[in-house]
Amino acid sequence: MDDQRYHLTLTATANGTVMNGWWAGRATAERKFTSWIGSYSVMPGARIALAEQAADGMRIELASKFRDGPPTVTVDRFRAVG
Helix, strand or coil: CCCCCEEEEEEECCCEEEEEEEECCHHHHHHHHHHHHHHHCCCCCCEEEEEEECCCCCEEEEEEEECCCCCEECCCCCCCCC
């Protein structure tokens, strides 16, 4: 498995990209996503996004969280929806 398959990004309205990280395992990336929500979602304009880097280079957003809203899962655990 590619050691940079799952990408987590924290952006804020005033600062752009504040922080990002890459993980090989989805379970680890999902734990970090949840942890970042707890730690950073109070920042003004915060958006936390979890994406998967596919073998063809395409990035698929799996979930995101905006400061003032609930987490949104954009694909299910196994395949793209829609």
